[in-house]
Amino acid sequence: MRIISADVVVIGGGGAGLRAAIAAAEADPGLAIALISKVLPMRSHTVAAEGGSAGVVRDDDSLDNHFDDTVTGGEWLCDQDVVDYFVRHCTEEMVQLERWGCPWSRKPDGSINVRFFGGMKVQRTWFAADKSGFHILHTLFQTSHKYPAITRYDEYFCADLIVEDGRVRGVVAIEIATGEMVLFHCKAAVLATGGAGRVFRQNTNAGIVTGEGMGLALRAGAVLRDMEFVQWHPTCLPGTGILMSEACRGEGAILTNKDGYRYLQDYGLGPLDPWPRAKAMELGPRDRLSQAFWHEDKKGNTIQTPHGSAVNLDLRHLGEKKILERLPLITEAARTFAGVDPVREPIPVRPAVHYTMGGIATNVMTETAISGLYAAGECASVGIHGANRLGSNSLAEIVVFGKVAGERAAQYVRSARPVSPERTARLAEASATRVLRLLGNERGERLAEIRDAMMDAMEEGVGLYRTEAGLKAACRTLADLRARYRRGIRLDDRNRAFNTEWLAAIELGSMLEVAEAMAHAALWRRESRGAHQRLDATARDDRRFLVHSIARSGGDGAPQIKSAPVTITKSRPGSRVYGGAGAKAELT
Amino acid sequence: MTEVRTYRRPMPADWWTRNPSYVVYMLREASAVFFFVYALVLLWGLYTLTQSEAAYDGWRALLATPAMIAFHAVAAAFALLHTVTWFMVLPKTAPTLRLGGRIVPVAAVVVVGVGASAAISLFVYAWVAGLLPPGLAEAVRNLVPPGGAS
């Protein structure tokens, strides 16, 4: 096994990982920072984000507004101390990105332009056309070249964390090109591995969004929080799940059912006029819009496509000029992947899994339960999203908390005690053996079979609307799939060099564990809140469930679910209303 | 460290036949050969001009052979290809041209460039053939004193 020594290892080269590595390098240019990513950093999923990133800049906006929109959007399951920290640091990070060259869209006078996103009182979303994530990621990646302290290990697949006495000691990875096992000795590690949307079939996520960071952390003894909260994005192409950004609706697109009727007015998001209006109709939050779709579908008001039912996302009234200028990527994607020209026809869309609100539990300083281990970005649950993430908060999250994680890790290195590398190496060998064993199976099932069965179980039992019976069935299926996985997968590919089948098999192990945590947490939460909707418990139950769920690994068995308190500072739980009712509620 | 073994595919000498875009490129580049030979033909003419009238007439007789006329016909065709492609590439060497906020399309540049070339050609032809309008002819005579090109 090859051995590399570093002070800080950052796992993940997406927005959060890059921001963490840069922050660590700026905090202490003398550190050896290893940035590990299973794909080239610019291939990370952050690249696909379209709409934009939140940061208060307008005179008519305020930090309190951002705070309220976030906490209300998350149905009071947010940790308010963390939200407070978050909203106070977003704008600064947006300016930082601007300094580093991010081509934010501008007003004619050269100042920053902001747009509306669902669930916002005032426009606050910084955007770079509809390629915001792309520009943020490339800006961060390219800027990272300025820091000699950062050594990149591109296309290294992290397979395990080595933890001794509750402290992180090393990271076991596979150099993909050669298949060689590598041990990174480290004093601190930052997990920035992104979400887990790929455990569902219809999703907007890139192929790499398989939740390994969560799996690694869970196995190493950290805990996952709020895993039952999975965000469905209401406007995705049927089949591929390719996202038609919320920016469409921010720019004025409307949603109609098969009769051309703007059905959202029937689901507490109306009235129709005046339009456009913040937090009403199409500018309502994602969970409500996705849920409205589900009901329209049940009423038979949707259009049928070969990949399931859909409704119409109509941009035509915006006019060709505005569509092409503000939504070039959407236009291109709709034309290519749906064969629809948004200038002339409405785009068929349906909800698909988009974002993992839950993740590795951390405090506001991004510390996990393991000392020296930090987590940031979509893989983490730092506490700002609660039961439903506000659009454009997660791009802000990856930079705000990516930075915190990098700085904290750099600081931790200074206090870390020396350790015996032999013991770490022994543990690493054991972990490598486990990983290599997957290559040798002579008998077993095809990888795709187990993966497909997992996705079906999740769509079926852990979907937009959940029931006790459905969730129990999903839990059983997942337990069974994990047992089948342990019994063995037979790979066609037994080579070491660039064996992507092998990597997919390792990923599948994590995906099953993460899926199981989602299903069990959802089963535990007998209420409906935000993105978690139970048909057998349709009301929110603050008395019993104004708490986080915590999932701890149960080894080969089911994860254990417990609760943990939510930090509430200034915003008392109230009712979460949008549309006309929302405006009234705000006045009182 | 395990070495990353890769395979480097050879680049065969006929790579440019595998793709129409490359063939067009090679044709464009081939125009250079014709300009090169043409310049040498002229240089040879200049040399004979410094020698004697007989030598020079010998050169002119050579030009009148079918082979040489055929060569020039082909060369003219390539020169035309050069003119068009030259104006296609020219805007790429300058900052993006914008008129009233809109990017000027390459086709427009080509039309203007080829138009300019046609105008100059017409002028040269008229001059050589003695077809210039009197005023213009006078101006040219002042610029290029008697003997001129015709």
Next chain:
Amino acid sequence: MKLKRSQEPIFWLLFGGGGTLAALVGVVLIVITGILVPTGTLPPDTMSYAAMHAFAATLFGKVAIFLVISLLLWHGVHRMAATAHHVGLASAHTAQIVLRGFAALATAACAYLLTGL
């Protein structure tokens, strides 16, 4: 990464000058001197010994002849060197040395001949 400054700009400017000249007058010159005059389509004394002598005696004539011949040569060798490399006849470097050397000689010869007229 080792970066060595290229001496290409100077040759590229010659290439570009020649290319522009060729684009503007290439066709018409070739048609006149190579087709119309030899086939007798234009008056027979158009390129007569006397006429050309007189033309080459003027400053304008000298400059015009020099520019046409030398710039077309420099233009030609620039692309020919690349093509020779493309089709595997020679390395880019060798092709450049040979062809540019030739162009330099021919340019000198042209200048020399013109001074004699």
Next chain:
Amino acid sequence: MVHMTDTRTIRIEALRFNPETDSAPRLQRYDVPFTPDMSVLQGLQYIKDHLDGSLTFRWSCRMAVCGSCGMMINGRPHLSCETFLRDLYPGPVRVEPLDHFPVQRDLAIDQAGFLDKLAAIKPYIVSAKDKPLSEGPSRQTPAQLDAYYQYSQCINCLLCYAACPQFGLNPDFIGPAALSLLHRYNLDSRDIGWSVRADVANAEVGVWECTVVGYCSEVCPKGVDPMHAVNENKVNSALDYLGVKRLLGGR
């Protein structure tokens, strides 16, 4: 409208190379059922899931923005996620690794060279003075943004390198994408410009290696027009060579 559920079969011929067992690449054929909405990438995923788990290729976003999935499809560089099997019917469809790059395995090429070149062009803003963040965002008018915006669209998919024979002949050529990014930063009103990256542009392997083949711009899926970036910088480099770049308003 075509019925997205119609299933037909198409043959995909993939170039295979396994560094552990092969000394040279070979072709392997697969018959793949497809529906009209399936991309070449989805065809390959079908093979990997159902026919041959060892077929190796890169992909991620499957929406033409991450730049992972470039390959030669019937001899031309394409993003396989936005190339549709229906348009290639009846086939066969030949998929090969991107031209001019060393092959790591099957359709996966070695990208390390490009990453070094990207690092060499200093792909970040170099500003005259550090303004504290508290001063808020710098101003950049839409016109100043437009000046470089097109060159900031590069997704590093490397199709342009596969299109460029000059890169094929000289792997050290900095190449179309890296030079476009060089230009992108030089043109940014927040950057001090040309002088920072002049050594790369001026180098033998810099802009001067380009012979204006122009195919790079033809295949670029994002309209970057790398040919323009490279050739505009020939003028800049020539002016620099003559020592007049600064006089003529070069930043």
